[in-house]
Amino acid sequence: MPELPEVEVVRRGVARWVVGRTVRSARFLHPRVTRRHVAGPEDAIARTEGLVVADAVRRGKYLWLPLATADGDAADAMVVHLGMSGQLLVEAAKAPAEKHLRAVWEFDDGREDLRFVDQRTFGGVAVVPLVGVGDGGLGGLGEFPDAPWSRFLPAPVAHIARDPLDPAFDDALFARRLREKTTGLKRALLDQTLVSGVGNIYADEALWRAKLHYARPTRSATRAQADALLAGLREVMTAALAAGGTSFDSLYVNVNGASGYFDRSLAVYGQVGRACPRCGSLVRRDAFMNRSSFSCPGCQPVPRTAHW
DNA sequence: TATGGGACCTGCGAGC
DNA sequence: TGCTCGCAGGTCCCAT
Numbered sequence: 001m002p003e004l005p006e007v008e009v010v011r012r013g014v015a016r017w018v019v020g021r022t023v024r025s026a027r028f029l030h031p032r033v034t035r036r037h038v039a040g041p042e043d044a045i046a047r048t049e050g051l052v053v054a055d056a057v058r059r060g061k062y063l064w065l066p067l068a069t070a071d072g073d074a075a076d077a078m079v080v081h082l083g084m085s086g087q088l089l090v091e092a093a094k095a096p097a098e099k100h101l102r103a104v105w106e107f108d109d110g111r112e113d114l115r116f117v118d119q120r121t122f123g124g125v126a127v128v129p130l131v132g133v134g135d136g137g138l139g140g141l142g143e144f145p146d147a148p149w150s151r152f153l154p155a156p157v158a159h160i161a162r163d164p165l166d167p168a169f170d171d172a173l174f175a176r177r178l179r180e181k182t183t184g185l186k187r188a189l190l191d192q193t194l195v196s197g198v199g200n201i202y203a204d205e206a207l208w209r210a211k212l213h214y215a216r217p218t219r220s221a222t223r224a225q226a227d228a229l230l231a232g233l234r235e236v237m238t239a240a241l242a243a244g245g246t247s248f249d250s251l252y253v254n255v256n257g258a259s260g261y262f263d264r265s266l267a268v269y270g271q272v273g274r275a276c277p278r279c280g281s282l283v284r285r286d287a288f289m290n291r292s293s294f295s296c297p298g299c300q301p302v303p304r305t306a307h308w
Numbered sequence: 309t310a311t312g313g314g315a316c317c318t319g320c321g322a323g324c
Numbered sequence: 325t326g327c328t329c330g331c332a333g334g335t336c337c338c339a340t
Contacts (some may be wrong), residue, residue, distance in 0.1 A: 001333065001334080002334090003334095006340075032316090032317085041315085061334075064315060079313080082334090083315090084334060084335095085318080085333095100318090118321070119317085120318050120319085122316075122318095122333080122334060122335075125335090171329090181313080182310080183310090183312085187312085190334085191311095192334090198338085199309090199334070200333060233326090289312085289333090290333080292331085292332080292333090
């Protein structure tokens with residue numbers, strides 16, 4: 001499932017293969033792809049064709065391509081969210097269509113297409129203006145951090161917090177806002193307005209590294225525990241990034257169609273019944289938030305006042 | 309306003 | 325062999 005490391009791998013691939021090229025045509029092959037582009041697919045196409053892809057930028061799980069005119073004037077940004085099963089692929093123009101091909105962008109140079117493939121159609125594309133926001137620092141992680149567009153965010157991303165790998169992430173602010181919440185730690189991690197880029201896999205792995213139970217009340221989290229949680233997130237995400245991301249099946253691949261191999265390094269996620277690599281207790285799986293939560297009963301004991 | 313639960317969606321595997 | 329059902333989970337929407 002694409003979380004921050006997987007989206008960053010894709011972003012790097014898009015930056016390498018697509019930035020600097022002019023969009024000749026865009027096609028949307030499924031109505032759900034543009035459901036978040038309120039003006040409809042025709043408008044999204046009109047706002048894309050003839051423009052140059054100026055950069056590939058990411059914040060959390062959101063990826064966007066700032067567009068520019070041939071003269072270099074900034075235009076809209078094409079925002080892509082991979083959802084659960086979305087893939088951005090760079091394919092030879094004559095390559096056969098993938099089974100779940102949802103969108104295709106062709107370029108003036110006639111070289112490789114950019115394709116959006118999405119089995120479960122939770123992902124999508126929108127072409128939107130870049131706006132200023134007041135989060136104390138704008139933009140996201142892209143190839144050109146000093147470019148004019150890096151000072152702005154696409155509107156659908158404006159409410160998303162910075163992610164743990166962002167150099168401008170404020171650890172003290174995270175710890176303070178965590179304590180202000182009245183929920184459990186894992187719910188807070190999955191709430192993209194506190195810290196972004198965290199999904200079910202890396203939430204479980206970070207909580208295991210910090211030796212914290214997922215249902216521990218956020219109000220009880222000390223500064224040291226908040227720091228341990230951030231350290232766990234950074235450790236597991238950095239390692240996953242180095243491994244090319246986590247792939248359990250063909251649902252996550254990079255732009256060249258290759259899977260990552262970090263799933264071999266997971267400590268608890270998907271490891272139910274196996275020994276915890278730290279204490280040897282058997283990893284357990286709980287139903288939580290309409291999904292699964294994996295934890296070690298030895299390292300991550302249930303707190304006296306759990307927030308389920 | 310903050311929080312939590314359900315819906316959306318499709319393919320796979322288990323069980324019958 | 326074929327059918328049904330549960331599961332996977334990111335985000336949005338709605339109820340409380």
